[in-house]
Amino acid sequence: MRFLITAGPTREAIDPVRYLTNRSSGKMGYCLAEAAVHEGHSVLLVSGPTSLDIPHGVDFLPVESAQEMYDAVKNQAPYADAAILSAAVADYRPVFVPNRKIKKTGERMILELERTGDILGSMRTEFGFSGVLIGFAAETHDVEDYARGKLERKRCDMVVANDVSRRDIGFDSSENEVMLVYPDRTELLEKAPKTQIALRIIEHASRLAQEKGASC
Numbered sequence: 001m002r003f004l005i006t007a008g009p010t011r012e013a014i015d016p017v018r019y020l021t022n023r024s025s026g027k028m029g030y031c032l033a034e035a036a037v038h039e040g041h042s043v044l045l046v047s048g049p050t051s052l053d054i055p056h057g058v059d060f061l062p063v064e065s066a067q068e069m070y071d072a073v074k075n076q077a078p079y080a081d082a083a084i085l086s087a088a089v090a091d092y093r094p095v096f097v098p099n100r101k102i103k104k105t106g107e108r109m110i111l112e113l114e115r116t117g118d119i120l121g122s123m124r125t126e127f128g129f130s131g132v133l134i135g136f137a138a139e140t141h142d143v144e145d146y147a148r149g150k151l152e153r154k155r156c157d158m159v160v161a162n163d164v165s166r167r168d169i170g171f172d173s174s175e176n177e178v179m180l181v182y183p184d185r186t187e188l189l190e191k192a193p194k195t196q197i198a199l200r201i202i203e204h205a206s207r208l209a210q211e212k213g214a215s216c
């Protein structure tokens, strides 16, 4: 199977020396890429900037901004059997990006932001993707409900939900505990190293692909 996996944060330029980003380390996405290769699959990893080593055996496509990730996924989606979008994509970017450094003037400054393209939300619509689609949801409360909403709105086969209010898992940690939210049920993957969680997610993705294949 060919997996397309997104990982890491994005960077949205404010001016030539500054940007907006988030705390994603990229670990979960890189573990997923490694796990998929380990299971004998072919992998394209589309990654925002991280400090991680590129996993052996993956095709690697580095990007910076949400728009670059959007374009890369749009171009590559037709070649994938399964897409796992684990990147923490910026939801907003600065409207105007001057090509010279912004100098400080008054005591306050207002930065105007606009929405970035929703990659996960475009997969079934603009990109016409019909393979296995897995999204991620990082929530601080009502985790399962929000994840199920996302699953339905973005027509995913499964959403991997993280509780980011917990400090012992997620973001920069090497462990995670996630809920796998399906249309008809939810499965808990108890706290374990991200490498283990990743293997389980790849197993679920392969099973979903087999089921899809069987129903076609």
Ligand code: CTP
Pocket (backbone or CB within 6 Å): 006, 066, 085, 086, 087, 088, 089, 090, 091, 116, 117, 118, 119, 120, 121, 134, 135, 136, 137, 138, 150
């Ligand atoms: N995602 C994406 N493109 C974006 C933003 C998010 O593909 N521009 C993907 C992430 O990779 C992840 C999922 O969408 O798989 C996370 O969804 P989120 O941004 O939390 O979704 P929303 O429904 O917009 O949630 P919220 O209302 O919490 O912002």
